[in-house]
Amino acid sequence: MVKCMNKLLIPTAGKAELDGREVKSYSLKELSTRVGFVPATSSDSFSMTVADTVLMGRHPYAKLGSEKEDMHKVYEVLKALNITHLALRNYNELSAGQHQKVSIARGLAQEPQILILDEPTANLDVRHQVQVIELLQRVSHEKNITIIMISHELNVASKYADRVIVMSTPGIIYRTGTPNEVITEDTVRYVYGMNCRIIDDCGRPHVILGTPLSDEEIRELHKDENDLVG
Amino acid sequence: MKMPWQKYNVDSEYGYSDDEKKMMSDYSKHVYRKYIFILACVIGMVIIIGITVTIGSYGIGFFEAYQIIFDHIIGNIQDSDKDFVIFELRMPRIVAGIIAGAGLAVAGAVMQSTMKNPLADPYTTGISSGASFGATLAIVLSMSVVGGNYAIVVNAFIFSLIPMAVIMLVSTIRHASPTTIILSGLAVMYLFNAMTTLLMLMADPNALEEAFQWQVGTLGLIKWQMIPLMAVIVAIGCIALQFLSRxxxxxxxxxxxxKxxxxxxxKLRIFCLLIVSLMAAAIVSFTGIIGFIGLVCPHICRMFIGxxxxYLIPASAAFGAMFLILADLVGRTIIAPTVLEVGVITAFIGGPMLLYLLVKQKKEVW
Structure with a gap:
């Protein structure tokens, strides 16, 4: 679904709209100045320096003679993420957490209205997870950017998100709303097939996982939709 | 004092902080180093040209050679014999070497980048196998699209573009991922190689030798009239790729x-591939298959400049040109008067050189 938002995929049914216009009708270039995307992994073969990698984010705006301004933007972004000291290091010399920060920096250098991140906290240890997400939250408030983030971490979503969309297989929206509305024991049972307990953590739900449901129980839960399909 | 690499930290238009100034000047130095590498390659090339033109039975000195070239360029020819020796006998080979070396190295660099594969080279899409089949067809069976002096060249050029056509066809049906492209190239390559082998089995010894020599790659058959076409295609290709480099x-x-x-x-990948194929086809049709330049030169440049x-495209061009004329120089002098074909030498120098740099380098390039 998220990939339909920035034209990586064209929806097979329904439509995606941005500012009241169908995403399909935007050219890739137009879209690139509005929606930024930070992929889950980016290839590090033939990698360049961090400064050059982030500079790529300026590509949609690049024209002859704009290097100076572009480099200034790169600096601002690196500064905001506290990684100016990495500017001349090669991308593939960095750790996973630093990679993620550089990718986010590239997305921010794009100056989008919406920044989409595909599992920005995957492969990171907890400390880096929290760092990355708090950074995203700060940036979103400071620069007034909408951040859409894909995550499998329920507690990350419930702690930081303003709104949550729970997706269930096969690619359907199960529920949307604030974390308190959406992240419930029922949701976790239905979507993830897990028993759990939810406690209140400073006004936000916090999921404590229990045992997985058995196959029979899952079949029972999904009986209604199977009937529909059958 | 303002240094040439300080073009980024000049005024206080943005109110630069010290930290930012430092990053900018570090970055500028980092870019400046890349220009130095390119400049060094060009200087190396000029020196090698000087050495190469002095080689041959007619004795011409090293500095004398530059004097003669300079005189020729400004149209003030003093010794017409020496001028003839240099410009009619020795220069075509060198100029062709520069064009071929630069073109192949740039083509290789772009192929590796667009395929995201360090093993890619200009021939990855099957260009070399198509070209050899075309050339062998002309040499062994005298079957060619046009007759006369250019039978082999035209044949090689046309057949070398067939694999690319196949790849473009495949990519209209399937998504043009690097794997699809590389595998379709491989499939076409095996087909053409089999047909070439078949032809060579039927060939008489003279034709076999000629076909074999063509496949190794040589600069010895180049004449002045062949150069403009090659130069134009390679130059346009390099400029187009430089514009696409970002x-x-x-x-x-x-x-x-x-995206x-x-x-x-x-689209970008296919477009780059098309440019690379045209460049490589133009070079290969005149020189035969000079291997290794396209694979190794970009890697060596990456080790120095990232x-x-x-920057990699111009650096590869300069380094490739220098490397090819160096290889040709070595090939002609190492066991003179016997001449080793340049394709053999590029592999002989390039192989160990790459291994040495692989072991020595500190940075992770790939």
């Missing part, structure tokens, strides 16, 4: 990322 950089970082930055990854295609 986009190629984005492509290397991943197709999805490229979100407004670049259609598949993978940024904006």
């Amino acid at each position: 986009k190629i950089n984005v492509l290397v970082s991943g197709d999805e990322g490229a 979100s930055l407004g670049i259609d990854a598949d 993978s940024d295609n904006r």
Whole structure:
């Protein structure tokens, strides 16, 4: 679904709209100045320096003679993420957490209205997870950017998100709303097939996982939709 | 005092902080180093040209050679014999070497980047096998698209573009991922190689030798009249790729990322491939298959200046040109008067050189 938002995929049914216009009708270039995307992994073969990698984010705006301004933007972004000291290091010399920060920096250098991140906290240890997400939250408030983030971490979503969309297989929206509305024991049972307990953590739900449901129980839960399909 | 690499930290237009100034000047120095590498390659090339033109039975001194070249360029020819020796006998070979070396190295650099594969070279799409089949067809069976002196050249050129046509056809049906492209190239290559082998089994010894020599790659058959066409195609190709270099950089970082930055990854890849194929086909048809330059030169340049295609493309051009005329020089002098074909020498020098650099380098390039 998220990939339909920035034209990586064209929806097979329904439509995606941005500012009241169908995403399909935007050219890739137009879209690139509005929606930024930070992929889950980016290839590090033939990698360049961090400064050059982030500079790529300026590509949609690049024209002859704009290097100076572009480099200034790169600096601002690196500064905001506290990684100016990495500017001349090669991308593939960095750790996973630093990679993620550089990718986010590239997305921010794009100056989008919406920044989409595909599992920005995957492969990171907890400390880096929290760092990355708090950074995203700060940036979103400071620069007034909408951040859409894909995550499998329920507690990350419930702690930081303003709104949550729970997706269930096969690619359907199960529920949307604030974390308190959406992240419930029922949701976790239905979507993830897990028993759990939810406690209140400073006004936000916090999921404590229990045992997985058995196959029979899952079949029972999904009986209604199977009937529909059958 | 303002240094040439300080073009980024000049005024206080943005109210630069010290930290930012430092980063900018570090970055400028980092870019400046890349220019130095390119300049060094060009100087190396000029020196090698000087050495190469002095080689031959007619004795011409090293500095004398530059004097003669300079005189020829400003149209003030003093010794017409020496001028003839240099410009009619020795120069075509060198100029062709520079064009071929630069073209193949740039083609290789772009192929590796767009395929995201360090093993790619200009021939990855099957250009070499198509060209050899075309040439062998002309040499062994005298079957060619046009007759006369250019039978082999035209044949090689046309057949070398067939694999690319196949790849473009496949990519209209399937998504043009690097794997699809490389595998379709491989499939076509095996087909052409089998047909070439078949032809060579039927050939008489003279034709066999000629076909074999063509496949190794040589600069010895180049005449002045062949050069303009090759030069024009290679020059246009290099300039076009240089303009695309920023986009190629984005492509290397991943197709999805490229798309979100407004670049259609598949289209760009196919377009680059088309330019590379035309360049390689133009070179190969005149010189035969000079291997190794396209594979190794870009890697050596990456070790020195990194993978940024904006600088890698000109650096590869300069280094490739220098390397090829050096290889030709070595081939002609090492066991003189016997001449070793340049394709053999590039492999002989390039192989150990790459291994040495692989072991020595400190940075992770790939």
